[in-house]
Amino acid sequence: xxxxxxxxxxxxxxxxxxxxxxxxxxxxxxxxxxxxxxxxxxxxxxxxxxxxxxxxxxxxxxxxxxxxxxxxxxxxxxxxxxxxxxxxxxxxxxxxxxxxxxxxxxxxxxxxxxxxxxxxxxxxxxxxxxxxxxxxxxxxxxxxxxxxxxxxxxxxxxxxxxxxxxxxxxxxxxxxxxxxxxxxxxxxxxxxxxxxxxxxxxxxxxxxxxxxxxxxxxxxxxxxxxxxxxxxxxxxxxxxxxxxxxxxxxxxxxxxxxxxxxxxxxxxxxxxxxxxxxxxxxxxxxxxxxxxxxxxxxxxxxxxxxxxxxxxxxxxxxxxxxxxxxxxxxxxxxxxxxxxxxxxxxxxxxxxxxxxxxxxxxxxxxxxxxxxxxxxxxxxxxxxxxxxxxxxxxxxxxxxxxxxxxxxxxxxxxxxxxxxxxxxxxxxxxxxx
Numbered sequence: 001x002x003x004x005x006x007x008x009x010x011x012x013x014x015x016x017x018x019x020x021x022x023x024x025x026x027x028x029x030x031x032x033x034x035x036x037x038x039x040x041x042x043x044x045x046x047x048x049x050x051x052x053x054x055x056x057x058x059x060x061x062x063x064x065x066x067x068x069x070x071x072x073x074x075x076x077x078x079x080x081x082x083x084x085x086x087x088x089x090x091x092x093x094x095x096x097x098x099x100x101x102x103x104x105x106x107x108x109x110x111x112x113x114x115x116x117x118x119x120x121x122x123x124x125x126x127x128x129x130x131x132x133x134x135x136x137x138x139x140x141x142x143x144x145x146x147x148x149x150x151x152x153x154x155x156x157x158x159x160x161x162x163x164x165x166x167x168x169x170x171x172x173x174x175x176x177x178x179x180x181x182x183x184x185x186x187x188x189x190x191x192x193x194x195x196x197x198x199x200x201x202x203x204x205x206x207x208x209x210x211x212x213x214x215x216x217x218x219x220x221x222x223x224x225x226x227x228x229x230x231x232x233x234x235x236x237x238x239x240x241x242x243x244x245x246x247x248x249x250x251x252x253x254x255x256x257x258x259x260x261x262x263x264x265x266x267x268x269x270x271x272x273x274x275x276x277x278x279x280x281x282x283x284x285x286x287x288x289x290x291x292x293x294x295x296x297x298x299x300x301x302x303x304x305x306x307x308x309x310x311x312x313x314x315x316x317x318x319x320x321x322x323x324x325x326x327x328x329x330x331x332x333x334x335x336x337x338x339x340x341x342x343x344x345x346x347x348x349x350x351x352x353x354x355x356x357x358x359x360x361x362x363x364x365x366x367x368x369x370x371x372x373x374x375x376x377x378x379x380x381x382x383x384x385x386x387x388x389x390x391x392x393x394x395x396x397x398x399x400x401x402x403x404x405x406x407x408x409x410x411x412x413x414x415x416x417x418x419x420x421x422x423x424x425x426x427x428x429x430x431x432x433x
Contacts, residue, residue, distance in 0.1 A: 017100045023137045094113045095118045233246075
């Protein structure tokens with residue numbers, strides 16, 4: 001990598017623009033006649049570019065540059081024309097020639113003029129008409145840096161590895177593009193799509209666990225998918241009225257529904273001082289209506305900027321989801337397999353074999369018994385056989401001599417000690433048998 005970077009740093013100054021530029025057919029551009037509505041802004045967002053060239057009539061007539069960060073001032077519902085928006089900021093493009101060296105272009109771009117330059121050339125191929133300027137493509141500061149380091153720079157929004165758009169970026173899809181539809185108030189569906197339902201379900205379970213933790217994730221997903229999308233118009237408020245007649249909630253009036261605002265703006269009046277606040281997308285109103293019966297809101301709410309798309313979840317639907325969640329838990333507990341008890345060791349097996357941790361506590365009894373044997377001095381098997389043989393030999397000698405001490409030689413060794421108390425050995429034999 002170091003050698004490649006050193007090689008690129010030495011030769012980039014002599015490299016021409018046309019060798020590294022992005023050709024015009026791969027450049028994303030917008031017409032000046034387009035409107036900056038939700039569809040156009042979503043299309044810009046999907047490209048991942050930060051600067052968009054704007055053309056008029058044809059792509060050889062580039063009139064300006066649109067910075068994506070400037071779109072924060074745009075309301076998609078205003079349908080602002082692209083040409084009007086570009087005129088406000090008056091962002092132009094730096095123009096270079098295809099035969100310019102990257103060293104000269106880098107010097108211009110890093111001086112603060114722009115991070116993008118338009119590559120333009122003179123087309124004089126047709127001798128029957130006058131020469132004219134023709135746009136060949138664009139070159140960016142990133143293109144020059146890539147040429148210096150000898151490798152492609154792929155950021156988190158790039159769709160292709162290089163400017164030729166021949167190698168797509170291999171990455172897992174991390175953003176659900178269908179969720180953008182939740183931000184468009186003009187899209188009115190009877191039900192949310194599957195991806196929208198997943199987004200709403202994750203939002204409710206993560207940000208409002210005190211309410212929606214009573215239902216399982218599967219039941220909450222089913223509840224959201226089965227709830228129709230309600231569209232509410234802007235409430236009309238006449239002169240002299242504190243609040244309009246068309247209210248979503250009224251203070252002190254029973255309600256059995258919870259509202260999730262998807263788009264639009266809702267004004268909430270709460271407190272003794274009638275404090276006003278506005279809530280918009282992803283806000284939940286009257287969540288306690290699902291768990292408290294009866295429920296009387298301590299606020300008043302109405303649509304102040306419509307249309308307002310929302311989900312109205314009824315208490316009866318939520319209670320059904322809670323009951324289904326309880327049944328799911330009971331079914332899972334019934335189907336769970338309990339751990340079987342270990343069988344008792346078979347009769348006749350020694351304490352040293354089989355299970356050491358049976359439920360009858362055999363391991364503890366064995367440990368206590370072995371401790372007792374060590375305390376009384378348990379003889380081993382060899383000593384016991386020797387003692388038995390010595391006793392049998394003594395009995396045979398006594399029987400043969402009739403008990404006469406004259407015919408029997410005197411035994412010089414000490415008389416054998418009597419064996420250990422047989423009680424222990426009998427008990428030992430009983431246990432080991």
